[in-house]
Amino acid sequence: MSDSPSLDPVQLGAYFDLIEVTSLLRHAVEQQLRESGDLSYVQFQLLARLGDSPTGSHRMTDLADGVVYSRSGLTYQAGLLEKAGLVVRAPSPDDERSVTVTITDAGRALLAKVLPGHIEVVSGLLFEPLSRDDVKTLAGLLAPVREHMRSTPPRSAAPRRRKDGA
Amino acid sequence: MSDSPSLDPVQLGAYFDLIEVTSLLRHAVEQQLRESGDLSYVQFQLLARLGDSPTGSHRMTDLADGVVYSRSGLTYQAGLLEKAGLVVRAPSPDDERSVTVTITDAGRALLAKVLPGHIEVVSGLLFEPLSRDDVKTLAGLLAPVREHMRSTPPRSAAPRRRKDGA
């Protein structure tokens, strides 16, 4: 019973706007990705992540780390991407338990095809009303929040109520 | 007419952080809502919206407006909420075509039960690393973006490219 938690109006407004903005943005982006490349947002994220890598590869576990999913969900998505010829899976050389996912040329090509429209949507929807300084400020605010969330263990979703004792 | 669209590093960082932050936040919030009230986020949003209304009611169409969904999706969710006794549906008095959704006492009770934990998660995850001024700044940045998105027609998701017709 420490703090009767509540949000002041400013916090509430920021929270609601954050949810609405990203919800609308995500919706628009998903539509664009689906139309221009038949990709879901998650699939795009996975491809983009692989494309960013110098080797074009990542282990399954590393991929999962960024996209929050369950392992089975990642396996499902990786399976779809592989079936579409956009990635290849192979056992990792150093650790036989691991699977290394690698983006194919077709994957890179699709990424390149989809990216301009993606950027266009983000640019036109998210950044249009923001000045360069605004964006800098926004980035400066979000970065520490991201760090905080990353370092906060997921079970803290229900911090005061542990189920397994404690 | 392509303006060879691209995002500068600052924009890219802001965009990625925005996606990651809200993704993590949403995940945490959904978990809390599910555990404490067996509600999905959408259902919570609908309940909260009804709870905020002075009458405790909204027409289906008005509800849909805020939650972006297809009408059938809203019907589905409203059906679930009604089956759980959290809302009631009745034909609107003034327009026989419309349906008025009203939150029940049980709905309000559930809302009250779930809200503290919800706020706790948002507070601890999103606002913890932000000062009061930071939040004010964030709200000030997001509000115009929200307005811009609201006023931008959805089909603009792919503005320059009609179909896939290159």
Add this chain to the structure above:
DNA sequence: TATTGTTATACTCTATAACTATA
């Protein structure tokens, strides 16, 4: 034993189209 990944399965959610009824 712990970790990595897959499979099977069940469930939730969303979208499309056809349909009813009111305006």
Add this chain to the structure above:
DNA sequence: TATAGTTATAGAGTATAACAATA
């Protein structure tokens, strides 16, 4: 004809648990 909502249905996505293989 246009609007409000429902239904049927199909598909995508996600999570859990059991499983196999390697460390």
